[in-house]
Amino acid sequence: MSAADRFSKVPESPTHPRPDSPRKRTFDVADLYRGPLDQASDGARVALDEKLRQAYFWMVNQAIISPYYDVEYNDGPAKRFTFGTGAGLTLPSGQSYSSFVLLPLLNLAVRRRCLLVGGPGRGKTASAVLMGLLAGYDISEIRRAIQHGQPQMTVTDLLGNPLPKDLVSADSIDDIRISWRRWLSMRVKIIDEYNRIPTRTQSALLTVMADNYAEVLDQIYECPAAAWYLTANDDAGGGTYQVIEALRDRIDVVVKAPHFSPRFLGDLLARIEAGVRPEAVVPPQIVFTPEQLDQVEAEVLDVVVPQAVRRRLEFFASQFEFCDPAASQFEYKTKDTVKLSGVAWHLVTASDTGRDRVKDIGSTSRNGLSVRSLMTILVFVKAMAWFRGQREVSLDDLRQILPFVLHDKLVPDHDSPFFDADDNGVLRIDRVGWIRRLFDLSCDEYDRLLLDVEDPVAELQAAFARGLEGVSEADARQRLVAIENQLTEWSRGGKLYGHLYDDILKLKYLHQRYTNYLAWLQWAQ
Amino acid sequence: MGTVRAFHEALARGRERYNSLFAQAAVARPIDPAALTHHLTTLVAPAIEAVHRVRPPAVDAVLDALFEASLELVGRGLAGSEGRIPAIDAAWRTLWVAHPGHLAAAPRRVITAISNAVTHLGDGADAWVAAMERAGHVADGVERWLEAGQVLGWTCGLAELRTSALALCRSLPEPLAAVALHLPDLVDVDAACDALTVQPWRSPTVAGARLGHVGRIGAFVGLGGAFREPPDLLVRGGWILATDGHVTLTLHADRYGARLLPSEPPERTATPEPCARMTEDGRASLGNHSAVLPELQGYRRAVGTSTTLAVVLPHSHAIHLVGVTESDGG
Numbered sequence: 001m002s003a004a005d006r007f008s009k010v011p012e013s014p015t016h017p018r019p020d021s022p023r024k025r026t027f028d029v030a031d032l033y034r035g036p037l038d039q040a041s042d043g044a045r046v047a048l049d050e051k052l053r054q055a056y057f058w059m060v061n062q063a064i065i066s067p068y069y070d071v072e073y074n075d076g077p078a079k080r081f082t083f084g085t086g087a088g089l090t091l092p093s094g095q096s097y098s099s100f101v102l103l104p105l106l107n108l109a110v111r112r113r114c115l116l117v118g119g120p121g122r123g124k125t126a127s128a129v130l131m132g133l134l135a136g137y138d139i140s141e142i143r144r145a146i147q148h149g150q151p152q153m154t155v156t157d158l159l160g161n162p163l164p165k166d167l168v169s170a171d172s173i174d175d176i177r178i179s180w181r182r183w184l185s186m187r188v189k190i191i192d193e194y195n196r197i198p199t200r201t202q203s204a205l206l207t208v209m210a211d212n213y214a215e216v217l218d219q220i221y222e223c224p225a226a227a228w229y230l231t232a233n234d235d236a237g238g239g240t241y242q243v244i245e246a247l248r249d250r251i252d253v254v255v256k257a258p259h260f261s262p263r264f265l266g267d268l269l270a271r272i273e274a275g276v277r278p279e280a281v282v283p284p285q286i287v288f289t290p291e292q293l294d295q296v297e298a299e300v301l302d303v304v305v306p307q308a309v310r311r312r313l314e315f316f317a318s319q320f321e322f323c324d325p326a327a328s329q330f331e332y333k334t335k336d337t338v339k340l341s342g343v344a345w346h347l348v349t350a351s352d353t354g355r356d357r358v359k360d361i362g363s364t365s366r367n368g369l370s371v372r373s374l375m376t377i378l379v380f381v382k383a384m385a386w387f388r389g390q391r392e393v394s395l396d397d398l399r400q401i402l403p404f405v406l407h408d409k410l411v412p413d414h415d416s417p418f419f420d421a422d423d424n425g426v427l428r429i430d431r432v433g434w435i436r437r438l439f440d441l442s443c444d445e446y447d448r449l450l451l452d453v454e455d456p457v458a459e460l461q462a463a464f465a466r467g468l469e470g471v472s473e474a475d476a477r478q479r480l481v482a483i484e485n486q487l488t489e490w491s492r493g494g495k496l497y498g499h500l501y502d503d504i505l506k507l508k509y510l511h512q513r514y515t516n517y518l519a520w521l522q523w524a525q
Numbered sequence: 526m527g528t529v530r531a532f533h534e535a536l537a538r539g540r541e542r543y544n545s546l547f548a549q550a551a552v553a554r555p556i557d558p559a560a561l562t563h564h565l566t567t568l569v570a571p572a573i574e575a576v577h578r579v580r581p582p583a584v585d586a587v588l589d590a591l592f593e594a595s596l597e598l599v600g601r602g603l604a605g606s607e608g609r610i611p612a613i614d615a616a617w618r619t620l621w622v623a624h625p626g627h628l629a630a631a632p633r634r635v636i637t638a639i640s641n642a643v644t645h646l647g648d649g650a651d652a653w654v655a656a657m658e659r660a661g662h663v664a665d666g667v668e669r670w671l672e673a674g675q676v677l678g679w680t681c682g683l684a685e686l687r688t689s690a691l692a693l694c695r696s697l698p699e700p701l702a703a704v705a706l707h708l709p710d711l712v713d714v715d716a717a718c719d720a721l722t723v724q725p726w727r728s729p730t731v732a733g734a735r736l737g738h739v740g741r742i743g744a745f746v747g748l749g750g751a752f753r754e755p756p757d758l759l760v761r762g763g764w765i766l767a768t769d770g771h772v773t774l775t776l777h778a779d780r781y782g783a784r785l786l787p788s789e790p791p792e793r794t795a796t797p798e799p800c801a802r803m804t805e806d807g808r809a810s811l812g813n814h815s816a817v818l819p820e821l822q823g824y825r826r827a828v829g830t831s832t833t834l835a836v837v838l839p840h841s842h843a844i845h846l847v848g849v850t851e852s853d854g855g
Contacts, residue, residue: 027685027686027688027689027777028686028689029675029676029678029679029686029689029690029693030675030689031645031686032638032641032642032645032674032675032678032683032686033637033638033641033642033671033674033675034641035637035640035641035642035644035645036597036598036601036603036640036641036644037594037597037598037636037637037640037641038637274548274549274551275545275548276545276548276549277545280541280542280545281542281545281546281549284586284589285633
């Protein structure tokens with residue numbers, strides 16, 4: 001593609017051709033309208049996932065120089081090379097993507113909160129601005145609406161000021177009207193350098209991010225659903241002010257701004273000399289209306305998560321919360337119990353003996369996965385599958401998305417012996433690589449345990465899911481015995497690992513439900 | 526040129542964007558600003574004024590689409606006063622002013638479709654543009670107009686589109702199909718399409734039929750044709766193929782035109798339809814029709830399908846076509 005076509009050209013459909021859409025081999029009148037001008041649309045007929053892919057390819061080809069493909073998909077064997085002392089490079093055999101462009105787009109689709117991190121001048125704010133343009137705002141509107149974190153930012157700077165006239169003349173606080181800041185009404189919200197916002201103002205920001213409303217002097221402004229983009233120079237939560245944990249926890253995905261490859265300096269030079277400004281030439285065909293964004297979100301949520309994929313996510317998630325020495329009560333044997341107790345972490349882990357802490361991936365983290373993070377994973381894997389034109393989530397989608405959602409959510413225990421084994425030392429630094437490795441190891445373990453074939457909990461759960469209607473006392477007792485037998489078998493086993501811990505609790509849950517049912521049956525008689 | 530106020534105002538509104546677009550397009554491919562300006566003022570400005578008269582709110586979107594297309598086509602040397610495909614300018618000059626409503630309804634789609642179409646039509650482009658102008662008055666919307674344009678692609682010279690064009694034509698309303706098929710007396714679209722399917726050389730609206738010399742195609746490569754040697758003919762899968770040993774081409778031909786297009790070399794030679802025959806004295810037979818065609822006496826090879834007899838003469842690179850027609854043909 002020549003540079004002349006570069007900046008306003010919308011990628012030709014299909015952007016993700018697949019074998020089920022073969023090239024035509026007969027003459028067709030449709031060919032008459034193909035030619036030197038790309039197939040163009042006036043926005044009415046392109047499927048929305050295709051439109052988002054067009055937006056992606058326009059961004060990577062014309063707007064942002066991001067020649068990286070760190071979100072790798074393979075349609076067959078992929079060549080792999082090793083350099084130096086073990087630096088591996090994979091050449092993906094399928095369509096692959098740059099996370100720095102892809103994740104903000106997915107975030108736009110599902111209207112969550114994306115944190116862009118990286119050193120200064122790496123395009124974090126520029127990327128966020130492009131998202132605003134794709135949502136239909138013009139450049140001046142977006143620039144004026146960006147909230148720039150700075151140490152003197154007050155709550156009213158962020159949210160709005162009471163009208164002076166009302167302040168003077170109001171008889172009660174209810175009479176004071178607020179001049180709300182325009183950005184609150186926008187469907188794309190950009191907070192630049194959020195870690196430079198003072199703590200008190202962070203709390204006000206948290207309310208908007210978490211609950212979608214702003215409050216000043218008891219006046220409430222309900223904000224529309226929006227995609228958020230926050231930027232920071234580091235993701236450790238530091239900065240001018242420490243980011244409050246609740247605010248950090250509201251971030252759904254974290255994306256690193258990559259370094260600029262000097263081999264593309266020529267492209268940069270061409271832009272400087274020509275005065276090129278991609279934000280001024282966003283093709284109208286890839287701009288989404290508010291209705292289209294609503295439709296996008298609805299279509300994403302309709303994507304199916306097959307049970308086989310869901311089970312592997314369940315298995316993966318169950319590895320992390322369990323902490324045997326945390327409590328005597330079975331339900332409290334969690335890392336969260338340890339955190340709340342205030343006891344030093346290393347003291348607890350030192351007493352956690354018997355398990356293979358190199359093999360146990362749960363030992364690599366200081367926390368488990370919250371409900372919020374699991375929900376975010378589910379939404380973003382659906383978005384990933386939808387973006388690729390699939391109507392079901394694949395295991396690859398899960399593997400690719402997990403690291404970006406859990407980047408700040410799963411806290412590594414750098415003292416874990418896992419990081420001292422083999423080549424795992426680099427995973428102390430490479431958070432994405434660490435989480436991906438954990439998922440791969442989890443899948444290996446899942447396969448080793450043959451859980452797709454032999455899953456006693458799944459069978460018992462399936463029986464329960466069929467309902468209690470018509471279940472006799474004898475059947476209920478039989479099921480109780482089955483649960484107890486399974487627990488007996490497990491109790492004779494070796495060490496207790498995370499996934500077994502959650503399975504045991506699940507069986508206890510089922511046991512309790514049947515017990516209550518029996519009691520009711522007996523009362524009913 | 527009349528007033529172009531709407532054009533200038535729209536340009537002013539999008540000034541930053543258009544300047545940026547031009548700057549980017551000029552990065553690697555020099556675009557003559559004068560050529561672009563001429564293109565905009567002579568072809569785009571009248572279009573914008575026409576759109577402004579019928580649908581003012583669409584002006585900006587139409588200008589956006591026309592500007593981007595102008596950059597692409599003028600930049601690549603396809604359009605403009607020095608452009609390699611003058612038919613593009615002709616189409617823009619005629620159709621945007623004649624049908625601003627259609628242009629405004631779906632600017633990018635219309636501009637892309639029509640600009641691309643004329644690049645395929647070659648000598649048939651002018652006829653196509655003229656027919657599209659007529660069709661635009663008859664069509665009740667952009668989609669119908671463009672569908673008619675696809676059928677017109679066939680009837681203005683792209684014979685290979687015949688099968689799909691006939692299928693599409695059946696869905697057109699009669700007045701529009703009449704324009705697309707160049708049959709002003711058309712009353713029954715389905716019947717006409719049926720007739721054109723079985724007798725592609727004969728007008729479905731005229732009575733009478735006779736076998737005649739209906740066309741000629743092919744020439745020596747040194748004279749702009751495709752054949753280095755006088756071609757041989759064969760039939761495969763219901764199609765007539767012509768080969769000189771260097772290239773093998775498939776014949777697409779009917780009353781609207783004839784084309785020879787590349788195809789794969791034949792694996793075997795099939796026998797001609799028994800109902801298609803040629804004799805040494807120039808008597809041609811096709812189905813129930815026969816005629817003496819003295820110009821084809823002493824033929825070298827003759828093959829036929831159910832609708833067409835193709836004949837080559839000694840020492841000639843041309844292929845003569847014989848078919849059932851309503852007129853003198855040839």
